[in-house]
Amino acid sequence: MVETTRRYVLAKRPEGKPDRDTFELEETGVSDPRHGEVLVRTLYLSVDPYMRGRMRDRESYAEPWDVGDPMQGGVVGEVVESEHERWSEGDRVVGNLYWSEYAVVDGDDLSRVDARAENVTLSSYLGVLGMPGRTAYFGTLEVAEPDPGETVVVSGAAGAVGSTVGQIAKLAGARVVGFAGSDEKVEFLEDDLGFDAGINYKTTDDYRAALDDAAPDGVDAYFDNVGGPITDAVFTRLNVDARVAICGQIALYNEEGVPTGPRKLPQLIATRAKVEGLLVRDFSPRFREATEQLHEWVANGDVEYRESVVEGFENAPDAFLGLFEGENIGKQVVKVAEPSE
Template sequence: MATINQKIVLASRPVGMVSESNFRLVEEEVRELNEGEVLFRAQYLSVDPYMRGRMNDTKSYADPVGIGEVMTGEIIGPVESSKNPRYKEGDIVAGRVGWQKYAISDGKGLRKIKPSSVPISTSLGVLGMPGLTAYFGLLDVCQAKEGDTVVVSGAAGAVGSVVGQIAKIKGCRVVGIAGSDDKLNWITEELGFDAGINYKTSENITEELKNHCPQGVNCYFDNVGGPITDAVFPLLALNSHIAICGQISMYNSEKGEKGPRLLWNLIVKRATIQGFLVFDYFDRFSEAMPELTEWVASGKIKYRENVIDGLENAPRAFIGLFKGENTGKQLVRIS
C-alpha cells in the first residue's frame, strides 16, 4: 500500500499576528526513492520563532516560504528506507525538510544522530540549534566571563533557559526576564538563575533590574527587543556586550518600529552591540557539542520540552510561541 505523507503548507501570508488560517494540511503519496535518496519519518518537529519571518514576502537572511509550499522547519526521526550508502534503515536523522510526516532527501544537510542516553528530541532543542545559539551568543558575542552579571530576556524559552545555565556554569550572576511567575520559579528554583523579573506584572523593569544588578549589566542576551530591551540599556556596565539574538516582540508587528532610541547608553558605557546568527558558527559546532552534551548528561544543564501531539496541531504550537505558552523548547510529536 502506498505511504501517505501529510504536510503543512503556507496557505496565506499573515498580516500582523499569525493565525491558524495561514496554514493548510495537505496529503500526498510518498513517491519511490531515486538512487542516492533516503526516506525518513518525523518523530518530532521543531517550531521556532524565526519561521514567522519566512511567512512574510520579504527576503531577510533566507528566502520566504512561497504560498502552497511546505513550511520551513527541522524534523527528526528514523530512516524508513534508503538508496544512499551513508544512511541505513533505522538510523536517526534530523533535517530541515519542513513541517511534514515523511521526507525524501538526497542526504545533503542531514545530521545523523548518534545513540545516546538523552532522548532524540534534545537534538532539536538543548543539543540542537537553540542550545548552540545560547552557547555562541553568550560565550562569543557577549564574551561572558566569571564575575559578570548577565541579563537574558525570553529567559524561560529554548535559548534563554540554556543561556542562563551556561552563564551560571561560567560563574556569572544571572537575571532572567520572562512572562509568568511559573516561568520565574522554574528558572530560579530549578535552573539556578539568581533572580527573575516578570515583565508582564513588573511596574518598572529598570528599577527591579537595578536591585538585582547592583554592579550593572556586563552582558545582555536579547531574545525579545522592544520595551524590555529599552529597560535594560540604562543599566549597562562599562565595556558591556549586548548580543541581539532575537526580537520576538516585533515579529508580528504591523506598524513599523521607530527605535532604537537609547543608543547614547552605548557611548557612555563604551558598550558593544552585535547581532548574530547561529549558522555563522557552523564551522565551530563541533567545538560546542561535546561540552553541551557533557553538561546535559551530567545534569549541569537541565531542559524542559513543551510537547504538542499531531502534525495538524503544529500551527497552534507555533502560534503559542508568540503568546508565551511554552516553557522550554516547543516541539510537535508527530509519530
C-alpha cells in the first residue's frame, strides 16, 4: 500500500526568472482510490514553458496556480490500483497530473500509452505524441498551412514543438529554416531533421541578414515559439499572403513588464499577412487524429525526435529552469521511476 508521496508545490510567485526557491518539495498522504479513480505511479514527468505563465497572479489562457498549489503537468505513469472499469493494475497511462510520485486521479482523465511500435517510447507521449506534437501538427497544417515550394521559418526550432513543426512542413513539401541557440542545435536541425538551413541566434548579430541568406525568397509561413527580436526580424521578411502562427513567446515570459520593440504591424498591410494565435486545446475534438498520424510518422521514421532527460524526481525544478537557459534539445522530460516488468 502507498501511504505517502512527495510532490512539488508553488512556494512563491517568481519576480523575473524563477529559481529553486519558487518550488517546495513536500510529503503528503495518499488516499485509497474511490469508485472511478485510479492510483498512478509517475514514470515520466513533463516540464513546459507555458507553466511559467501559471506562476503569475493574473488570468491567461491557462488558469494561474495559487501559492501552495501542487504543480501540474503531463505525466506518463503506471496504474498501481484501480477502481475504474477501464483500467487495470500495470496499465501505462498519460494525463495531466500533479508533480508527484503517486497520485489518485479520475480514470476518465487518462489515456492509454502504447509503446510497442518502432521508435515509440513511453516518454514520447509527453513530446512528439503528446501536447507538443499535437501543437505542431495543428499549428503547421491548420494555421501556417505550408504549400510545396514555400519557405517556412521556425523559431525555437530545436525544441519539442519547433523540431516537429519543421519536419511536418518538410513533409508538406516546404523549404524550412530554423532558429536555434547553439551550433549543436543547428547541426541537429540540418543533419538529423532535414531542415534546409539553421541559424544560431546567439552568434548572429544581424537576424535580417541571416534570413536573407537562409530564405532568399522571403518567408511564406512563420511558426513563432519565441517572440522578441527574432520575430521582429522575420516580420520584415514576410511575403504577400504570409501566415504567422503565434504559439509561444518564451523570450518574454520572465519579463516583469512587456518590452516595447520595433512596431511591425505596418508590415502586415503591404503583405496582407495573417497572424493567428495558437492554442492546441481548441483542436481537442481532433486530438485522436493528430496522435494517430504522428504515431504513424514516428513509427515509420518520417518524423524523428530527441529528448533531454533529467533523472530523478527531486531534479524536476532544475529541468524546468533549464528551459529558460536553452539547455534542452527536443522535449525536456524528467524520469521519475522505471516501469515494472
